[in-house]
Amino acid sequence: xxxxxxxxxxxxxxxxxxTKISRREPTENDIEIEILYCGICHSDLHTVxxxxxxxxxxxxxxxxxxxxxxxxxxxxSAVAGFKPGDIAAxxxxxxxxxxxxxxxxxxxxxxxxxxxxxxxxxxxxxxxTYGGYSDSIVVDQRFVLRVPSNLDLxxxxxxxxxxxxxxxxxRHWKVTxxxxxxxxxxxGLGHMGVKFAHALGAHVVVFTTSPGKTEDAHRLGADEVVxxxxxxxxxxxAGSFDFILDTxxxxxxxxxxxxxxxxxxxxTLNGAPEKPLPVEAFSLIMGRRSLSGSxxxxxxxxxEMLNFCGQHNITADVEVIPIQxxxxxxxxxxxxxVKYRFSIDMASLKSE
Ligand SMILES: NC(=O)c1ccc[n+]([C@@H]2O[C@H](COP(=O)([O-])OP(=O)(O)OC[C@H]3O[C@@H](n4cnc5c(N)ncnc54)[C@H](OP(=O)(O)O)[C@@H]3O)[C@@H](O)[C@H]2O)c1
Ligand SMILES: [Zn+2]
Ligand SMILES: [Zn+2]
Numbered sequence: 001x002x003x004x005x006x007x008x009x010x011x012x013x014x015x016x017x018x019t020k021i022s023r024r025e026p027t028e029n030d031i032e033i034e035i036l037y038c039g040i041c042h043s044d045l046h047t048v049x050x051x052x053x054x055x056x057x058x059x060x061x062x063x064x065x066x067x068x069x070x071x072x073x074x075x076x077s078a079v080a081g082f083k084p085g086d087i088a089a090x091x092x093x094x095x096x097x098x099x100x101x102x103x104x105x106x107x108x109x110x111x112x113x114x115x116x117x118x119x120x121x122x123x124x125x126x127x128x129t130y131g132g133y134s135d136s137i138v139v140d141q142r143f144v145l146r147v148p149s150n151l152d153l154x155x156x157x158x159x160x161x162x163x164x165x166x167x168x169x170x171r172h173w174k175v176t177x178x179x180x181x182x183x184x185x186x187x188g189l190g191h192m193g194v195k196f197a198h199a200l201g202a203h204v205v206v207f208t209t210s211p212g213k214t215e216d217a218h219r220l221g222a223d224e225v226v227x228x229x230x231x232x233x234x235x236x237x238a239g240s241f242d243f244i245l246d247t248x249x250x251x252x253x254x255x256x257x258x259x260x261x262x263x264x265x266x267x268t269l270n271g272a273p274e275k276p277l278p279v280e281a282f283s284l285i286m287g288r289r290s291l292s293g294s295x296x297x298x299x300x301x302x303x304e305m306l307n308f309c310g311q312h313n314i315t316a317d318v319e320v321i322p323i324q325x326x327x328x329x330x331x332x333x334x335x336x337x338v339k340y341r342f343s344i345d346m347a348s349l350k351s352e
Pocket of ligand 2: 042043066
């Protein structure tokens with residue numbers, strides 16, 4: 001084992017502060033990565049504050065972070081394809097059994113033995129896994145991804161969660177030219193959703209509670225922007241969408257969006273608010289509409305997404321911050337004040 005620098009939360013109401021954590025020595029299949037950038041996902045905030053206690057209680061201390069880009073420092077003897085000095089990326093998962101039907105189908109995220117990057121039982125060291133708010137991480141080679149060389153690294157980190165989480169359902173629900181697609185919430189996930197829907201050729205409508213984001217939404221690729229608190233604006237789109245991706249992190253009325261779907265249209269939930277969202281039966285039975293969810297994406301699809309981003313020159317719009325500003329960034333996330341993802345420059349951890 002060796003010591004790594006990190007930021008952790010001691011309990012659900014404490015701020016994140018500097019700490020040292022143990023990482024395992026790389027085994028033969030492991031890759032050790034010096035973390036250069038880590039994005040801040042709203043899931044980090046939900047977890048740090050134990051807002052998902054009912055489904056996935058937080059074990060403290062908690063080191064979040066699952067949008068990781070870094071440089072390989074050491075590799076195990078059985079590692080093929082990565083060598084010290086290479087750029088590498090890690091997302092929301094660091095391990096799975098590799099043998100179950102879900103793994104074999106490329107859906108490691110649904111494996112019953114998946115190990116998420118943080119707050120999951122650590123098979124090697126006991127306790128729970130510690131994520132990317134750290135200067136170093138050790139990950140099985142099967143879960144290490146390649147970054148196209150033309151992409152900016154700070155802006156690439158958020159692709160590892162916000163990117164794949166929005167790309168995967170758009171591919172699954174066949175977002176393409178000629179489809180009318182809605183993206184609800186213009187935060188980290190939402191702004192990636194807009195970029196992907198636009199790149200896939202759809203007619204993109206952004207729903208936002210923040211009128212001040214209208215200009216940005218157009219710049220990111222939206223064809224239309226609806227301020228969702230305006231009932232008349234919403235009504236103009238009734239029954240017209242093929243697909244809507246809901247990325248909202250807090251309570252909101254999903255029936256208002258289900259009613260905008262056309263016959264057989266689908267609304268997929270990406271957002272994972274703390275409390276249940278009530279659904280009106282009539283929102284679904286009228287027009288045979290469907291409501292579904294989506295969780296990140298498998299490893300092969302994550303690499304496909306990164307390659308797609310390389311080809312289309314897509315990255316996140318980031319505000320790069322030192323790790324000392326992480327608690328402030330969380331407060332801004334809660335105010336929907338993010339343009340449109342915080343990316344932590346891990347060089348800032350060196351001075352701690
Ligand atoms: N399914 C998955 O695999 C997966 C992966 C990652 C994250 N998530 C979840 O997805 C959600 C979004 O994550 P994120 O990182 O994109 O968060 P984020 O950057 O904070 O963005 C969330 C956006 O939702 C909108 N919003 C916030 N509060 C709202 C409210 N009360 N009513 C209506 N709209 C509101 C805001 O957009 P406007 O200002 O435009 O209204 C805000 O910018 C979180 O719950 C997160 O845990 C799920
Ligand atoms: Zn995330
Ligand atoms: Zn499996």
